[in-house]
Amino acid sequence: xxxxxxxxxxxxxxxxxxxxxxxxxxxxxxxxxxxxxxxxxxxxxxxxxxxxxxxxxxxxxxxxxxxxxxxxxxxxxxxxxxxxxxxxxxxxxxxxxxxxxxxxxxxxxxxxxxxxxxxxxxxxxxxxxxxxxxxxxxxxxxxxxxxxxxxxxxxxxxxxxxxxxxxxxxxxxxxxxxxxxxxxxxxxxxxxxxxxxxxxxxxxxxxxxxxxxxxxxxx
Numbered sequence: 001x002x003x004x005x006x007x008x009x010x011x012x013x014x015x016x017x018x019x020x021x022x023x024x025x026x027x028x029x030x031x032x033x034x035x036x037x038x039x040x041x042x043x044x045x046x047x048x049x050x051x052x053x054x055x056x057x058x059x060x061x062x063x064x065x066x067x068x069x070x071x072x073x074x075x076x077x078x079x080x081x082x083x084x085x086x087x088x089x090x091x092x093x094x095x096x097x098x099x100x101x102x103x104x105x106x107x108x109x110x111x112x113x114x115x116x117x118x119x120x121x122x123x124x125x126x127x128x129x130x131x132x133x134x135x136x137x138x139x140x141x142x143x144x145x146x147x148x149x150x151x152x153x154x155x156x157x158x159x160x161x162x163x164x165x166x167x168x169x170x171x172x173x174x175x176x177x178x179x180x181x182x183x184x185x186x187x188x189x190x191x192x193x194x195x196x197x198x199x200x201x202x203x204x205x206x207x208x209x210x211x212x213x214x215x216x217x218x219x
Contacts, residue, residue, distance in 0.1 A: 006187055010187070011190060013176075014177065017170045017172065021156065021169040024162065025094075025152070027091040028097070028159070029098060029155060031091065031094075031099070032097070033102055035096075036100070037106060039054045039058065040103045040110060043055060044111060058100050058104050060100075061096060061101075066093065066094070066161055067164070069096055070089065070164065070165060072093075074089040090159075090167045094158070101154075105148060106140065106148075121136075142213055147206075150206040152202055153199045159171075163175065170191055
């Protein structure tokens, strides 16, 4: 048995896998963002039953580890005769996971808008849709940017869980390269460095937005 040395080819394979990590992150944030936005609006609905249903959804998603959601999406549905490709199962699982957390983040941002803003818009005879469009959401979006970018960092790192169903993202690629080189220190240092290259700028962006928007709100 001939062992390979960790070199440019192996590093190139890790870079290719990093593209899948980024793609999975984008799928989770876009899909989870759309679903989470709808849940956040339902969570702030004046109808009690709608608020309860949205709150229950958030509690269930946040109360289940993303690993269990992944198992249910991939292995659970296959037992029911619906076999999903690893990318589809991973994307669906990360979308559901992200939606629960983004919904709660954005719910808090919507409710952070002062009550006087709601009352003022109601006095202008605005509809609920007009209130959100012209008064509430522009302010809520501004507040939500730092925590949303910060959550994106968590999504990037949590994509490593999808390796358990065979999806070859960065962490799984590191395992495969390590199996052929038996140089875990070099391999996983490289994997960690690639995660850092993606996550560190996002962390700094979140902090910069928080400082800038907080400073702007004090003017």
